Amino acid sequence: MANVLWLQGGACSGNTMSFLNAEEPTVVDLVTDFGVNILWHPSIGLEIGHQVTELLDDIIKGKVQCDILVYEGSIIKGPKNTGTMNYFCDRPMKDWVRELSEVAGFVVAIGDCATWGGIPAVEPNPSESTGVQFLRKEKGGFLGANYKSKGGLPVINIPGCPAHPDWITQILVAIATGRIGDVLLDDYHRPKTFFTDFVQTGCTNVVNFANKVDGGFGKRGNGCLFYEVGCRGPMTRASCNKILWNRQSSKTRANHPCLGCTEPGFPHHDLAKGSVFKTLKYLGFLPQDVPAGNSKLGYYMRAGFEKTMHAVEVGLGIEKAHSQGSK
């Protein structure tokens, strides 16, 4: 049994929508079979009005136990650190979060806005948004670098824009079934069980990546999206190609470049001119971002060799097989 309170700040509700897509367990299973008791949720909570304000007050006073505080959306501090750009139950949301975080068993930040600040925190950050314990790559965020919840952990970050439903439900089940001790966090407070491998692990285009065959939009699995349209699969830690989305696919499987949304810093390069769905390059041909774990020079030499040889082979009519997608 675990009491869950779910709040939304500078949010789009995308993580809630993702959560509602969950299977094994579904949201209903979580409630009826796994003892997850949803104290309140903005879309699927039953209480309205003063019941909610009272509930929040009771939690803060210790009358109601909140085992897990799930927070979706950025913490809005604007303007000028007042938080009045985001009122909730007549107070700035950030003030509720500050007080609730002191009594909650665990705090789980869901989605990029809650983890790193997300899109609202992109320059000029009009709402002065931050993540709960990080602002982009920097530790601290709203609650400060040293914050730990009553359960002894810092904010558990489940990033993604949105987070995959399984990443959310499995962590809730882990806490509800007493397995929190097995939830290991990385440097960005992400559960390692989901955020150790790269998006490229399991990508159906990995052969084209190895062979340095370029892809692009409107094509069928016959080229890697890393070289031209800005795919970040090789440097983004997430299990998108191991636990598929909506049980069917993933961005890269649908020929959609990975946006790197589980890494702090998304949207990368701050949406600067020429950075959206284009690989940023030095000298017009060397990718600025190289696959994680590679030295840039080493990568350029290996990739350059492969690409040159591939071009030669195609020119001679030897090579074709890898670049043909099936219909």
Added chain:
Amino acid sequence: MAITKELNISPVGRVEGDLDVKVYMEDGVVTRAHTQAAMFRGFEQIMAGKDPQSGLIVTPRICGICGGSHLYCASSALDTAWGTTLPPNALLLRALGQATETIQSIPRWFYAIFATDLANKKFANKPLYAEVVKRWAAYVGTSFQKGVTTSALPVQVYALFGGQWPHSSYMVPGGVMSAPTLKDITRAHAIMNQFRKDWLESIFLGCSIERYMQIKTWDDLMEWVEENESQRNSDLGLYIRAGIEFGLHKFGQGVGKFVAFGTYIHKDLWNQPKIETRNNAVISPGGFWDGKKYYELDHLQVQEHVKHAWYADVPAAHPWDEPLPTPLPSQNLAETNFNDKYSWSKAPRYMNFAAEAGPLSRVIMNANPANKAHQFQDPLFMDIMEKMGPSVFTRTLARLHEAPRLYLMIDEWLRQVDLNGDFYIKPTERDGKGWGATEAARGALAHWIEIENGVIKNYQVMAPTTWNVGPNDETGNPGPIEAALEGTEIEDPHDPVEVGLVARSFDSCLVCTVHAHDGKSGQELAKFKL
């Protein structure tokens, strides 16, 4: 002596950000209402000066429920600004994304957000209450479980083409990123078929889609309900019977004017995307209906007012002519002066009128006798508007009514995808102005863009919620939800479920808070525990 009441419900429901509603009541009737959107993120400011394609990534994140709809607008806005060429397959895959998102939203919205209110004890004395609770009570209701879980199926189809739902960016100027294979199309058919068997025909309609599609008038619909036990006891049959028994047709009328931008662009009618040719190209038509007459949609008739919004004052203007908003200090509800600025939402107006956006607007446009052969032609809701008028009941019925037809359209569009055809034609980037629009599940959505020197100069987003929850305009005319609340009878001021039902019938994107006040003095009289 008149009994005056003030209600504070905080919050009512339900999506991104908070919506506070302040209601003044006299003798149990709402005499005045103000809506206050209580959250600001500044997406339009974030996009200024950025890559022209930023909207493809940023705008779906405005709303996780309508992300595919934002993407539909963002890509179309760039198509019109850049003068792209769109292959038929691209238009089909975009329409499929929009349609699967919308059909998903019908059960998810109805069960998770709307129908749980009908299980409120306020209705406990009604004969159908026990059945409503059995089916629609949150989490434990028999249809709640099935409806919420099967709502995940249509967006599996979205994921086949877009990689994931929510928050894909697969629609790009010039087409779509993906190029599905045979197995993606067959899989999509199979998933939709499962949706039909698990919910649409079995639980929701109690009959075949084809039988339901024969309904053309209110009398036909009543006949359909009573035709047999299966239809009578379907969730739609129960909604119609319980909705009338619970009196949902008696309140929440609104402004009586409706706007729709239309959507589902025909695969062969917008291959050279231009704003001027869009009206003819949409399969679900747009337009404006003022209660008597249809007007052809003209986006230049749209203006936004900020007199009562927390932005620096500028004259009402068309979005292309609006400056990026400059936020001003806001107040919480208790300290708000409603004669001044009181919401983060602007107030959009069409031909200077407040207009309701949403499924009811769409089905009214579907009944326009001027619709072309390739457009929806469905007279049902003009008949319902004449016989019943707008209300919480009618608005919700409109949302539900779209499910069977959308199923048929999805099936047809899947069949039309040409696996030998193009899905993307690389466009040339250039400066200019663009407009993209669609119908999100909850109503008219549009993006206006201006690109200068290769970056975004101005980006304006107008969401259906902006239309519906917007505050008073420059001349003091209320927005649609404000107007819909006026005149609502509150049976029990300690549990003003009517107010929640009105707000939720518009499906605003915001978590809704209702505060009710003394109609005469405007003072907050007491805090009710609800």
